[in-house]
Amino acid sequence: MRRLLPTLLLACAIGASASAPTVMPLAAADVPALLQPPAHGERIVMLWALDCAYCEASMQALATLQRAHPAEIELVTVATDSIALRTRIAARLAAAGLPGYPARAYAEATPEQLNFLIDPEWGGETPRTLVIRADGTRIAVSGALTGAQLQQIAPP
Amino acid sequence: MSRQSTALRRSLSLLWSLLCLLPPVAGAQGMEHMHSAGAAHEPALGASAAFDARGRLWLVSVRDGHVRAQYSDDLGKTLSEPVTVNPLAEAIYDEGENRPKVAIGPHGQIYVTWSHPLAKPYTGYVRFARSLDGGKRFSTPVTVHHDLAPITHRFDALAVSGNGDVVVAWIDGRDEVAAKAAGTPYLGKATWYTWSHDEGATFAPERKLMDRSCECCRIALARAPDGGVAALFRGVYGDNLRDHAIAVLHTDGRPADPARATFNDWQIAACPHQGPGLAIGADRVRHGVWFEASQGPAVWYGQLDPGHTPRHTLKLGGAGASHADVAAQGKTVWVTWNQVGAGGYTLMLRVSHDGGVRFDPARAIATSKDAVGSPQLLLHDGAAYVAWNTAGGFRLVPAGSP
Numbered sequence: 001m002r003r004l005l006p007t008l009l010l011a012c013a014i015g016a017s018a019s020a021p022t023v024m025p026l027a028a029a030d031v032p033a034l035l036q037p038p039a040h041g042e043r044i045v046m047l048w049a050l051d052c053a054y055c056e057a058s059m060q061a062l063a064t065l066q067r068a069h070p071a072e073i074e075l076v077t078v079a080t081d082s083i084a085l086r087t088r089i090a091a092r093l094a095a096a097g098l099p100g101y102p103a104r105a106y107a108e109a110t111p112e113q114l115n116f117l118i119d120p121e122w123g124g125e126t127p128r129t130l131v132i133r134a135d136g137t138r139i140a141v142s143g144a145l146t147g148a149q150l151q152q153i154a155p156p
Numbered sequence: 157m158s159r160q161s162t163a164l165r166r167s168l169s170l171l172w173s174l175l176c177l178l179p180p181v182a183g184a185q186g187m188e189h190m191h192s193a194g195a196a197h198e199p200a201l202g203a204s205a206a207f208d209a210r211g212r213l214w215l216v217s218v219r220d221g222h223v224r225a226q227y228s229d230d231l232g233k234t235l236s237e238p239v240t241v242n243p244l245a246e247a248i249y250d251e252g253e254n255r256p257k258v259a260i261g262p263h264g265q266i267y268v269t270w271s272h273p274l275a276k277p278y279t280g281y282v283r284f285a286r287s288l289d290g291g292k293r294f295s296t297p298v299t300v301h302h303d304l305a306p307i308t309h310r311f312d313a314l315a316v317s318g319n320g321d322v323v324v325a326w327i328d329g330r331d332e333v334a335a336k337a338a339g340t341p342y343l344g345k346a347t348w349y350t351w352s353h354d355e356g357a358t359f360a361p362e363r364k365l366m367d368r369s370c371e372c373c374r375i376a377l378a379r380a381p382d383g384g385v386a387a388l389f390r391g392v393y394g395d396n397l398r399d400h401a402i403a404v405l406h407t408d409g410r411p412a413d414p415a416r417a418t419f420n421d422w423q424i425a426a427c428p429h430q431g432p433g434l435a436i437g438a439d440r441v442r443h444g445v446w447f448e449a450s451q452g453p454a455v456w457y458g459q460l461d462p463g464h465t466p467r468h469t470l471k472l473g474g475a476g477a478s479h480a481d482v483a484a485q486g487k488t489v490w491v492t493w494n495q496v497g498a499g500g501y502t503l504m505l506r507v508s509h510d511g512g513v514r515f516d517p518a519r520a521i522a523t524s525k526d527a528v529g530s531p532q533l534l535l536h537d538g539a540a541y542v543a544w545n546t547a548g549g550f551r552l553v554p555a556g557s558p
Contacts, residue, residue, distance in 0.1 A: 051252075052427045053278060053371060109547060110527045112478065112496045120475040123453035125428040142449065143396075144425035 020094040023086040025107030026078055031117045034076070034104075037136045041072035041155055047118070047128040049080045050088060054144040055127040056096045061145055062129065063098050065154060072155040079105040080115070080126060129153065201529035202255030203550060205232075205543035207536040208264055214291065215543070215550060216258040216268055221245030223256045223270050225291055231541070232552025241285050241294045247273045249280065249310060252429050253374040253479075255529065257314035259322070265355055266291050267322050269300070271310035278371070280310035282326045286356040300324050300350050300359045307333055308345055311431075313375040318383015321407050322356045325349035325375050325387050331367055344368045344392035347375065351407040365403050366414040368392040374431030374530075380404070381438050388417060388434040388444055388460070396425050400432055400446055402462050415462030417442075422450040433481040433533075434460075435489070443489055443512055445472070445480035455480045457491050459512055468513055472506065483533035483540055487511045488558035490540045492521075492531045500525045503544055505555055522553045 026034065034045060046062055048055035059077060066075040077098065079089045083105040093103055108114045115124045119140055122128055131139040131153050141149050203217035213228040215235060222245055224238035241256075249271040250256065256270040266287040271280045282301060285294040301309050308329030315323045328348040335342035347369040350362040370390035377387050384404050391401040393416060403414035432446035442460040447453070455477040458466030472480060473493055480493035489508040494501055503522040506515040526547035533555065534541045540555035 049427070050277065051372060051429075054425050054427060110496075110500070110525075112476075112494070112527070113498070113500065116476050116496050117498060121452050123428065123430060123447060123449050123478060125424065125426045125430070125449065127426060142424055142426055 020090040021099050021101065021103040023079070023083065023089050023093075023103045023105050025083040026104035026114070027107045028114060028117055030104075031114070034078075035118070035130075035132060037132050037134050038074055040134050041069070041074065042131055042133045043074045043076065044153065045118075045130040045132070046075065046077045047080060047122075047126060047130065048077060049126040050085065050092060052126040056092075058127045058129065058145045059093075059096055059098055061150055062153075063101065065150060066101070069155050076102045076104065078118075079103070080111060080124070081105055082111075083107040200250045201527060201545045201547060202250035202252075203529060203543070203545040204255050204257045205532060205534060205552070206258045206260050207534055208260045208266075210264075211536055213534075213536075213552065214258050214260065214266060216241065216256040217545065217550070218248045218250035218256055218270070221248060223248065223268060223285075225258070225266065225268065225287070225294070227291060228552070231554075232543075232550065235550065239291055239294070241268050242283070242297045246283075249273055253311065253372065253431055253530070257312060259314045259316045261316050261322070261355060262320045264290060266294075267314060267316065267356055268294065269312045269314045269324055271312050271326070273310070274306050276306060278308050278310075278329070279306050280308065282309050282312040282324060284322075284324065284356060284359070288355065295356075298359075301326075301328070301348070301362045303328075303330055303362070305330065305333070308371070309348075311372070311374055313377045313387070315377035315379060315385045317351075317385050317407065318379060320355070321385075322352040322359075323349065323377065323385045323405050323407065324351070324359070325365065325377060325389075325405060327369065327371060327375070328362075328364075331364070342368070343396060345371045347387070347389055349387070349405050351405070353407070360407070363412065365405065365412045366391060366401055369401065370398055370428065372427040372429050376432045376434040377405075378434040378436045380436045381440055386434065386436060386442070388432045388442075388446075390428065390431060390446075391416065396423050398422050398424055398428060398448070400444070402434075402442065402444075402460055417444065417460040417462055417466065418446055418448070418456075418458070419465050420448040420450045420456075422448040424449070430478060435482045435484040435533075437484040437489075437511065438486070439511065441484070441511060443482045443484050445482045445491055445493070447478060447480070453477065455493050457482065457506075457512070457515070470515060472518070473504065477504075479530035481531055481533045481542075483535050484512070485535055485538070485540075486558055488540075489515075490533055490555050491515070492533055492542050492555065494528055494531060495520075501528045501546075503528075503531055503542060503553060505542070507556060509558070521555060522551060524548060
């Protein structure tokens with residue numbers, strides 16, 4: 001059963017992909033592409049953690065914003081937890097009602113270094129919302145998003 | 157297709173469906189817990205060290221659900237075979253700001269605490285075990301708080317007072333739970349503590365230190381010259397201003413007296429995962445180090461004056477600086493912190509010889525390509541050392557003498 005369990009769980013994960021996202025690794029080499037300005041509109045990188053009580057509300061607010069501007073906003077969630085916890089990360093995202101968005105998790109042995117590469121002006125506090133616009137401008141917000149901050153993040 | 161194979165297919169399909177209906181991948185959660193008991197926000201590098209009176213360095217770390225105690229008689233160059241503190245494996249928070257703690261009693265007692273996560277997120281129990289035979293054997297672990305609701309009791313901090321009391325503080329969720337049940341808003345959680353007058357055989361009913369403190373930052377404890385233990389911890393003031401509070405953890409029934417000690421007005425509804433450091437000099441000067449990001453990330457040193465703005469504040473680091481600690485002896489004050497950059501981690505040090513008014517320039521005293529835990533300043537025989545746990549191994553880095 002010990003050997004069978006991972007296979008069954010994988011089968012579950014694949015079978016349940018409609019409700020739980022597939023979490024992909026984010027390594028240092030992937031950071032430039034993540035931060036590359038999109039061709040149009042904006043990319044919102046939502047940095048969160050399993051041990052963050054403030055993150056879920058922000059994720060849901062950003063998902064609502066994305067659904068209101070589907071053509072302009074590309075939403076990506078990045079868990080600062082290890083990709084080894086992908087099952088728990090996927091379950092939390094599904095429970096928060098964010099199944100459909102690209103999801104990443106840290107795949108570096110030195111996560112603070114990854115924090116620094118993503119945003120040197122970030123002390124690792126979560127949630128952290130990074131907005132990268134097609135014109136190259138960026139907005140970074142730490143903490144649960146307020147209504148005013150969501151308006152600022154929304155495409156013009 | 158034969159009837160038999162159709163039946164088999166139906167059975168397998170049913171089995172698969174049932175398995176997938178199980179509570180959110182309980183099996184996988186269990187497996188992940190064995191790899192990393194906590195939330196794995198960061199690698200499991202949680203370890204603590206303390207010198208005993210003879211100069212033996214004690215180190216506690218975590219492996220596979222066990223806290224392990226080791227000692228070194230050659231300043232960290234070699235470590236003894238580990239002694240298991242908790243023979244029965246349990247999940248242990250051991251990443252980021254979480255680490256097992258070790259403190260030495262006046263007669264060589266070895267006290268150990270850790271936080272044990274429960275099934276639900278953000279929950280836990282604060283656990284304690286002791287050795288009265290010089291680290292050969294440890295007592296059966298106990299939970300130090302009487303409240304056993306499956307809520308937050310974690311981010312334990314441990315100290316021994318001048319009269320030998322064992323003092324344990326932690327972040328506690330009961331007040332938030334009660335407030336929300338009553339429909340009252342409550343920001344953050346609370347900080348609670350308990351103590352033992354009998355070498356950890358029993359613990360007093362826990363007491364609240366302060367309502368509305370940060371949920372996810374370590375608490376710093378330090379012994380004052382009068383022998384009392386003081387705590388510096390991140391509070392939640394007003395509308396989510398995450399400044400720090402300082403308080404004495406009275407063990408004689410006097411009421412708690414928390415006072416605001418930092419005034420950066422960092423307003424944030426988030427988990428900073430960065431707690432402060434505290435050392436109290438023989439002259440009663442309260443040396444604090446802390447992180448905030450009101451104007452971008454900053455690690456500060458300052459002399460804390462309860463209720464007032466700290467004196468002699470100095471910005472130690474900005475982008476990439478984190479997890480500072482402080483020690484003081486006579487007029488010498490040491491501050492250390494982690495500095496991360498694109499190339500890896502650097503352990504930074506600044507030293508003051510005039511009680512913290514002015515500091516020598518910052519210098520790098522160690523580097524690591526591997527992930528590192530929070531540095532911990534230790535004093536022994538007039539010299540300072542930094543205990544630095546890295547993924548490449550534990551290091552005790554000399555930080556100089558006065």
